[in-house]
Amino acid sequence: MVSGPQFVQHLRNAGFDFFTGVPCSLVKGVIATLEERGGYIAETREDAAVGLAAGAYMAGKQPVIIMQNSGLGVCLNALSSLSLIYALPCLLLITWRGYQGKDAPEHIIMGDILPDLLSTLKIPYRVLEEQTLEDAIGWATSTLKQTSRPTALVLPPGVTA
Amino acid sequence: MNLAQALSVVIPALQDALVVHANGFISRESFNLEDRLGNFYMIGSMGLASSIALGVALSKPERRVVVFDGDGNVLMNMGSLALIGVQRPRNLVHLVFDNEVYGSTGNQPTISSRVALDAVARASGYVDVRRVEEADQLRAATQELLAKDGPSFLLVKIEPDREERHIGRITHEPQHIVRRFMEAINQDL
Numbered sequence: 001m002v003s004g005p006q007f008v009q010h011l012r013n014a015g016f017d018f019f020t021g022v023p024c025s026l027v028k029g030v031i032a033t034l035e036e037r038g039g040y041i042a043e044t045r046e047d048a049a050v051g052l053a054a055g056a057y058m059a060g061k062q063p064v065i066i067m068q069n070s071g072l073g074v075c076l077n078a079l080s081s082l083s084l085i086y087a088l089p090c091l092l093l094i095t096w097r098g099y100q101g102k103d104a105p106e107h108i109i110m111g112d113i114l115p116d117l118l119s120t121l122k123i124p125y126r127v128l129e130e131q132t133l134e135d136a137i138g139w140a141t142s143t144l145k146q147t148s149r150p151t152a153l154v155l156p157p158g159v160t161a
Numbered sequence: 162m163n164l165a166q167a168l169s170v171v172i173p174a175l176q177d178a179l180v181v182h183a184n185g186f187i188s189r190e191s192f193n194l195e196d197r198l199g200n201f202y203m204i205g206s207m208g209l210a211s212s213i214a215l216g217v218a219l220s221k222p223e224r225r226v227v228v229f230d231g232d233g234n235v236l237m238n239m240g241s242l243a244l245i246g247v248q249r250p251r252n253l254v255h256l257v258f259d260n261e262v263y264g265s266t267g268n269q270p271t272i273s274s275r276v277a278l279d280a281v282a283r284a285s286g287y288v289d290v291r292r293v294e295e296a297d298q299l300r301a302a303t304q305e306l307l308a309k310d311g312p313s314f315l316l317v318k319i320e321p322d323r324e325e326r327h328i329g330r331i332t333h334e335p336q337h338i339v340r341r342f343m344e345a346i347n348q349d350l
Contacts, residue, residue, distance in 0.1 A: 018220065041219070041248065043212075044240025051209030051241075055181070055216020058201070058343050063216075081205025082213075086335040 002130055002160045004029025008037070010134055011064060014141045016091060018056040020049045021066030026095040029161045031066065046071030050078035053090040062144075064091045069098070069110045069154075072117060079121060079150060089144040092123070092152040099156045118152055125152035128159050162296055162319050164258055165190050168229075170296050171256065172197075174303045177350055178225040178254075179342070181214040183207070183234040185265035187258060189328050191229060199345035202331045202338055208237030211245065211255060218250035218312075221346060225252050225307060232259040232273035239281065242314075246286025251310040255287070256303070260321040268321050282314035289313040 002010075007030050011019075019034050020041040034040035043049040046067045053063035067075070072094055083090065097103050098111015110117075118125045124143050126136045136153055143151045162170075164186055172195050179199045182188040188202040203210050211228050218226040235242065235257055245253065257278055262268040283290045288311060293299045299317055306313040331338070 018216075041244070044244055045238070047206075048209060048212040048238055048241055048244070051206065051212030051238075052216040054209075055213040055218075056220045057216075058213075058339060059217045059220035059346055061216075061220050078206050078209060082203070082209060085205070086339050088339065 001158065002133055004031075004033040004160065007133070007160045008033045010137050014137050016062045016064045018053065018061035018063040019066070020052050020063065021093070022046050022049065022068070022071055023066070024068035024095040024097070026068075026097070026155060026157055027066055027093070027160060046074040047078035050075050050083055050090070054082055054086070054088045057088050057090060062091075064093055066093045068095050069114045070107070072114070073110060076121075079123070083150045084121070087148040089148050090150050091140055091144060092150055094152050094154050096127070096154050096156045114154065118154075123150050123152050125154055127154045127156060130159050133159070162294070162299070163322050164260060164264070164319055165194065166296065167258055167299060167317050167319050168194055170299045171303050174300070174307055175227065176307075178227045178307065179217060179221075179346060180227045180229055181210050181217065182229045183210040183231045185231065185233075185263075186326065186328070187229050187231050188331055189265075190326075192331050193328055198341050201342045202333070204331055204335065208234050208241075210234055211241040212238065214253060214255075215241065215245055215248065215250065217346070218253040219248060222250065222252055224346065225254070226250070227307075228253070228255045230255060230257045231264075232257060232261060232278065233263045233271045235278055236271055236273060236276070242282055242285040242287075245312050246282070249286065249288070250312055253312040254306050255282070255312065255314045256317060257315070258317050258319055260319045262321045264321060279314065279316040282316075287312050287314040290316075292316040292318065294318045
């Protein structure tokens with residue numbers, strides 16, 4: 001497992017400097033690290049975080065939005081009618097609840113459709129693994145620059161805590 | 162006062178402020194009155210104008226950031242008031258033009274006639290909250306709030322337009338709006 005502080009350090013090393021979102025138990029350590037260091041903005045909803053990140057990007061920041069995949073459902077309009085048409089990049093760090101169909105009932109459907117939903121939105125993504133975490137973050141950084149659109153890193157259980 | 166009249170009072174006081182506009186007639190009326198480089202027109206993503214403005218305000222604390230919001234937008238993202246109250250960006254002025262209807266979809270009533278949005282802002286932690294109904298009050302309040310530390314909240318109670326407004330949409334492409342707005346953010350003052 002990658003520890004919370006290590007995970008955050010990888011993101012910071014890649015240039016990300018604005019962190020917001022809505023928590024998930026799969027990234028407890030990441031959010032705790034961000035909260036301890038200060039500067040993490042606890043949003044009230046995931047789509048509001050998309051708005052917040054859009055403003056931060058235009059003012060010169062490289063934003064990360066942390067959310068559970070349930071929150072991706074909340075964000076559909078914000079992504080399609082703000083980030084994607086205005087070309088406002090942000091890194092979406094999306095935890096994968098309902099992974100392989102094993103989770104509480106409320107997570108099963110979104111867990112099943114998550115990759116298809118990202119593909120439908122034409123949001124490029126990679127699924128994180130412990131061994132290739134740095135590579136994936138590097139890929140996300142260059143994809144954000146190339147596309148100037150949101151890019152997602154999907155985080156299944158067990159990669160970090 | 163209708164929306165266009167209220168905007169005509171506010172716009173001359175803006176100087177170099179960055180202004181994030183809610184969607185619908187707020188963007189369109191302002192665009193048609195004066196298309197400022199520092200205007201961000203949010204054509205979709207209803208509710209998020211104040212979130213976008215908060216992101217700008219926190220990232221550029223040396224710049225004055227204004228939101229032109231509406232009652233329908235505020236009701237859709239009331240959590241944003243809470244977050245602004247907690248983050249307390251001193252450079253943010255939140256104007257809400259409250260006509261108690263969804264103007265661009267045909268004046269269907271919102272519920273703001275029975276919800277005191279200024280009281281919500283006060284409870285959320287905005288440091289200066291005011292409510293105005295007349296043009297003279299609006300002019301004075303805008304000038305004062307733009308000159309002092311916030312976050313502040315100005316509820317502008319206005320009349321809905323009874324006749325249909327034949328007013329153009331934003332003619333800039335969304336990505337052009339971003340380029341202009343980023344130039345305005347980065348210009349030396």
